[in-house]
Amino acid sequence: MEKKEFLKNIYLFEGLKEEEIDNIARYFHEKEYKKGDYIFFEGDEEPGIYIVETGIVKLTKETADGKTVILRLVTPGEVFGWLVLGESNVDSTYTAQALIDSKVLHISNADFVRLLTQYPAVAVKITCDASKKLLEAYDRLKSLAAEKVEGRIANLLLELSKKIGKEEDGKLVINAPITRQDLAEMTGTTVETAIRIISKWKKEGLINTERGKIEILDPDYFEDLVS
Numbered sequence: 001m002e003k004k005e006f007l008k009n010i011y012l013f014e015g016l017k018e019e020e021i022d023n024i025a026r027y028f029h030e031k032e033y034k035k036g037d038y039i040f041f042e043g044d045e046e047p048g049i050y051i052v053e054t055g056i057v058k059l060t061k062e063t064a065d066g067k068t069v070i071l072r073l074v075t076p077g078e079v080f081g082w083l084v085l086g087e088s089n090v091d092s093t094y095t096a097q098a099l100i101d102s103k104v105l106h107i108s109n110a111d112f113v114r115l116l117t118q119y120p121a122v123a124v125k126i127t128c129d130a131s132k133k134l135l136e137a138y139d140r141l142k143s144l145a146a147e148k149v150e151g152r153i154a155n156l157l158l159e160l161s162k163k164i165g166k167e168e169d170g171k172l173v174i175n176a177p178i179t180r181q182d183l184a185e186m187t188g189t190t191v192e193t194a195i196r197i198i199s200k201w202k203k204e205g206l207i208n209t210e211r212g213k214i215e216i217l218d219p220d221y222f223e224d225l226v227s
Helices: 003-008 018-025 109-118 120-143 149-164 180-187 191-203 219-226
Strands: 029-033 038-040 048-054 057-062 068-074 079-082 095-098 102-107 165-168 171-174 207-210 213-216
Touching: 003 018, 003 102, 048 109, 068 120, 068 149, 068 180, 079 120, 102 109, 109 120, 149 165, 149 171, 149 180, 149 191, 149 213, 149 219, 180 191, 191 207
Parallel strands: none
Antiparallel strands: 029 102, 038 095, 048 079, 048 102, 057 068, 057 095, 165 171, 171 213, 207 213
Protein backbone atom coordinates (compact mmCIF):
# COMPACT_ATOMS: atom_id res chain seq x y z
CA MET A 1 0.00 0.00 0.00
CA GLU A 2 1.26 3.46 -0.84
CA LYS A 3 2.56 5.41 2.16
CA LYS A 4 -0.03 8.19 1.78
CA GLU A 5 -2.92 5.73 1.48
CA PHE A 6 -1.75 3.90 4.59
CA LEU A 7 -1.58 7.11 6.63
CA LYS A 8 -5.06 8.13 5.47
CA ASN A 9 -6.52 4.92 6.85
CA ILE A 10 -5.17 5.00 10.40
CA TYR A 11 -6.92 6.77 13.24
CA LEU A 12 -4.05 9.15 13.98
CA PHE A 13 -4.78 11.07 10.81
CA GLU A 14 -8.56 10.84 10.66
CA GLY A 15 -10.31 13.94 9.36
CA LEU A 16 -7.30 15.50 7.65
CA LYS A 17 -7.52 16.98 4.19
CA GLU A 18 -5.80 15.38 1.19
CA GLU A 19 -3.14 18.09 0.98
CA GLU A 20 -2.44 17.78 4.72
CA ILE A 21 -1.86 14.03 4.37
CA ASP A 22 0.44 14.74 1.41
CA ASN A 23 2.53 17.09 3.50
CA ILE A 24 2.64 14.82 6.58
CA ALA A 25 3.66 11.84 4.45
CA ARG A 26 6.84 13.72 3.49
CA TYR A 27 8.05 13.52 7.07
CA PHE A 28 7.75 9.73 7.31
CA HIS A 29 10.31 7.42 5.74
CA GLU A 30 9.72 3.74 5.02
CA LYS A 31 12.13 1.22 6.49
CA GLU A 32 12.08 -2.53 6.01
CA TYR A 33 13.38 -5.11 8.48
CA LYS A 34 13.81 -8.85 8.13
CA LYS A 35 12.67 -11.24 10.85
CA GLY A 36 15.03 -10.86 13.81
CA ASP A 37 16.47 -7.50 12.73
CA TYR A 38 16.82 -4.91 15.48
CA ILE A 39 15.22 -1.51 14.91
CA PHE A 40 16.79 0.16 17.93
CA PHE A 41 18.25 -0.85 21.27
CA GLU A 42 17.44 0.14 24.81
CA GLY A 43 19.61 3.16 25.55
CA ASP A 44 19.90 4.38 21.96
CA GLU A 45 19.59 8.13 21.59
CA GLU A 46 16.66 9.70 19.74
CA PRO A 47 15.09 6.65 18.05
CA GLY A 48 12.14 8.84 17.04
CA ILE A 49 8.60 7.62 16.39
CA TYR A 50 7.60 4.60 14.31
CA ILE A 51 4.30 3.34 12.89
CA VAL A 52 4.07 -0.30 11.82
CA GLU A 53 2.91 -0.57 8.23
CA THR A 54 3.16 -4.36 7.81
CA GLY A 55 4.44 -7.14 10.05
CA ILE A 56 4.88 -7.34 13.83
CA VAL A 57 7.49 -5.65 16.03
CA LYS A 58 8.27 -6.81 19.56
CA LEU A 59 9.38 -4.41 22.26
CA THR A 60 11.62 -5.93 24.94
CA LYS A 61 13.28 -4.73 28.12
CA GLU A 62 16.03 -6.16 30.29
CA THR A 63 15.04 -6.50 33.94
CA ALA A 64 17.36 -5.78 36.85
CA ASP A 65 18.17 -9.51 37.18
CA GLY A 66 19.12 -9.81 33.51
CA LYS A 67 15.93 -11.39 32.17
CA THR A 68 14.34 -10.28 28.91
CA VAL A 69 10.65 -9.35 29.06
CA ILE A 70 8.51 -8.60 26.01
CA LEU A 71 6.53 -5.48 26.84
CA ARG A 72 4.17 -5.78 23.90
CA LEU A 73 3.79 -6.72 20.25
CA VAL A 74 3.19 -3.82 17.88
CA THR A 75 0.93 -4.52 14.89
CA PRO A 76 0.00 -2.53 11.74
CA GLY A 77 -1.29 0.97 12.46
CA GLU A 78 0.22 1.09 15.96
CA VAL A 79 2.87 3.52 17.20
CA PHE A 80 6.09 2.78 19.06
CA GLY A 81 9.33 4.61 19.75
CA TRP A 82 10.47 7.12 22.31
CA LEU A 83 10.85 10.87 22.10
CA VAL A 84 11.16 13.59 24.72
CA LEU A 85 11.21 17.23 23.69
CA GLY A 86 13.61 19.67 25.27
CA GLU A 87 16.22 17.20 26.56
CA SER A 88 19.74 16.86 25.21
CA ASN A 89 19.85 13.11 25.76
CA VAL A 90 16.79 11.19 24.61
CA ASP A 91 17.06 7.50 25.39
CA SER A 92 14.75 4.72 24.32
CA THR A 93 13.40 2.74 27.21
CA TYR A 94 13.24 -0.60 25.42
CA THR A 95 14.60 -2.55 22.45
CA ALA A 96 12.56 -2.95 19.25
CA GLN A 97 12.99 -6.02 17.05
CA ALA A 98 11.09 -7.36 14.03
CA LEU A 99 9.23 -10.53 15.03
CA ILE A 100 8.54 -11.23 11.35
CA ASP A 101 9.47 -9.38 8.15
CA SER A 102 8.14 -5.88 8.80
CA LYS A 103 7.83 -2.48 7.17
CA VAL A 104 7.62 0.65 9.32
CA LEU A 105 7.23 4.37 8.83
CA HIS A 106 9.75 6.43 10.79
CA ILE A 107 9.85 10.09 11.75
CA SER A 108 12.99 11.51 13.32
CA ASN A 109 13.14 13.69 16.42
CA ALA A 110 13.89 16.80 14.33
CA ASP A 111 11.07 16.13 11.85
CA PHE A 112 8.65 15.42 14.67
CA VAL A 113 9.35 18.90 16.05
CA ARG A 114 8.58 20.35 12.62
CA LEU A 115 5.37 18.32 12.46
CA LEU A 116 4.49 19.57 15.94
CA THR A 117 4.63 23.19 14.83
CA GLN A 118 2.56 22.60 11.68
CA TYR A 119 0.02 20.09 12.98
CA PRO A 120 -0.06 20.28 16.79
CA ALA A 121 -3.24 18.18 17.04
CA VAL A 122 -1.63 15.30 15.11
CA ALA A 123 1.61 15.53 17.07
CA VAL A 124 -0.31 15.45 20.36
CA LYS A 125 -2.23 12.35 19.17
CA ILE A 126 0.99 10.54 18.31
CA THR A 127 2.65 11.52 21.58
CA CYS A 128 -0.38 10.53 23.68
CA ASP A 129 -0.66 7.20 21.87
CA ALA A 130 3.02 6.37 22.38
CA SER A 131 2.84 7.41 26.04
CA LYS A 132 -0.34 5.36 26.62
CA LYS A 133 1.26 2.25 25.15
CA LEU A 134 4.36 2.79 27.27
CA LEU A 135 2.25 2.94 30.42
CA GLU A 136 0.43 -0.23 29.36
CA ALA A 137 3.81 -1.91 28.90
CA TYR A 138 4.86 -1.00 32.42
CA ASP A 139 1.51 -2.23 33.74
CA ARG A 140 2.38 -5.56 32.14
CA LEU A 141 5.68 -5.58 34.03
CA LYS A 142 3.91 -4.94 37.33
CA SER A 143 1.27 -7.61 36.69
CA LEU A 144 3.93 -10.28 36.18
CA ALA A 145 4.53 -10.45 39.91
CA ALA A 146 0.86 -10.56 40.92
CA GLU A 147 -0.76 -13.12 38.62
CA LYS A 148 -0.25 -16.88 38.36
CA VAL A 149 1.64 -18.09 35.29
CA GLU A 150 -1.32 -19.95 33.72
CA GLY A 151 -3.44 -16.83 34.02
CA ARG A 152 -0.70 -14.67 32.49
CA ILE A 153 -0.29 -16.96 29.49
CA ALA A 154 -4.07 -17.26 29.03
CA ASN A 155 -4.44 -13.49 29.21
CA LEU A 156 -1.64 -13.04 26.69
CA LEU A 157 -3.20 -15.48 24.21
CA LEU A 158 -6.54 -13.69 24.44
CA GLU A 159 -4.80 -10.34 23.96
CA LEU A 160 -2.94 -11.63 20.90
CA SER A 161 -6.14 -13.08 19.45
CA LYS A 162 -7.79 -9.65 19.69
CA LYS A 163 -4.84 -7.83 18.14
CA ILE A 164 -3.64 -10.18 15.40
CA GLY A 165 -6.06 -13.11 15.44
CA LYS A 166 -9.38 -13.98 13.83
CA GLU A 167 -12.37 -16.14 14.66
CA GLU A 168 -12.89 -19.33 12.67
CA ASP A 169 -15.69 -21.79 13.43
CA GLY A 170 -15.85 -20.90 17.12
CA LYS A 171 -12.09 -20.94 17.66
CA LEU A 172 -9.60 -18.07 17.80
CA VAL A 173 -6.66 -18.34 15.40
CA ILE A 174 -3.43 -16.40 15.89
CA ASN A 175 -1.48 -16.49 12.62
CA ALA A 176 1.97 -15.46 13.81
CA PRO A 177 5.21 -17.30 14.60
CA ILE A 178 4.91 -16.92 18.38
CA THR A 179 7.44 -19.26 19.98
CA ARG A 180 7.48 -20.75 23.48
CA GLN A 181 10.41 -18.41 24.13
CA ASP A 182 8.23 -15.43 23.14
CA LEU A 183 5.42 -16.60 25.42
CA ALA A 184 7.88 -17.01 28.29
CA GLU A 185 9.38 -13.55 27.79
CA MET A 186 5.97 -11.90 27.50
CA THR A 187 4.72 -13.50 30.69
CA GLY A 188 7.85 -13.38 32.85
CA THR A 189 8.32 -17.11 33.18
CA THR A 190 10.78 -19.76 32.00
CA VAL A 191 10.66 -21.47 28.62
CA GLU A 192 10.28 -24.82 30.41
CA THR A 193 7.20 -23.58 32.27
CA ALA A 194 5.67 -22.16 29.09
CA ILE A 195 6.25 -25.48 27.29
CA ARG A 196 4.69 -27.44 30.19
CA ILE A 197 1.55 -25.29 30.29
CA ILE A 198 1.07 -25.24 26.50
CA SER A 199 1.58 -29.04 26.36
CA LYS A 200 -0.98 -29.50 29.14
CA TRP A 201 -3.55 -27.36 27.33
CA LYS A 202 -2.91 -29.25 24.07
CA LYS A 203 -3.53 -32.60 25.79
CA GLU A 204 -6.76 -31.23 27.27
CA GLY A 205 -7.94 -30.10 23.81
CA LEU A 206 -7.97 -26.43 24.75
CA ILE A 207 -5.46 -25.21 22.17
CA ASN A 208 -3.65 -26.42 19.09
CA THR A 209 -0.27 -25.21 17.89
CA GLU A 210 1.26 -25.54 14.46
CA ARG A 211 4.23 -23.85 12.81
CA GLY A 212 3.36 -20.15 12.64
CA LYS A 213 -0.10 -20.57 14.18
CA ILE A 214 -1.84 -20.92 17.56
CA GLU A 215 -5.49 -21.98 17.76
CA ILE A 216 -7.55 -21.35 20.90
CA LEU A 217 -10.11 -24.14 20.66
CA ASP A 218 -12.07 -23.24 23.81
CA PRO A 219 -12.08 -19.42 24.20
CA ASP A 220 -14.59 -19.60 27.08
CA TYR A 221 -12.14 -21.60 29.19
CA PHE A 222 -9.49 -18.92 28.84
CA GLU A 223 -11.98 -16.11 29.49
CA ASP A 224 -13.01 -17.86 32.70
CA LEU A 225 -9.37 -18.40 33.67
CA VAL A 226 -8.53 -14.68 33.53
CA SER A 227 -11.80 -13.31 34.93
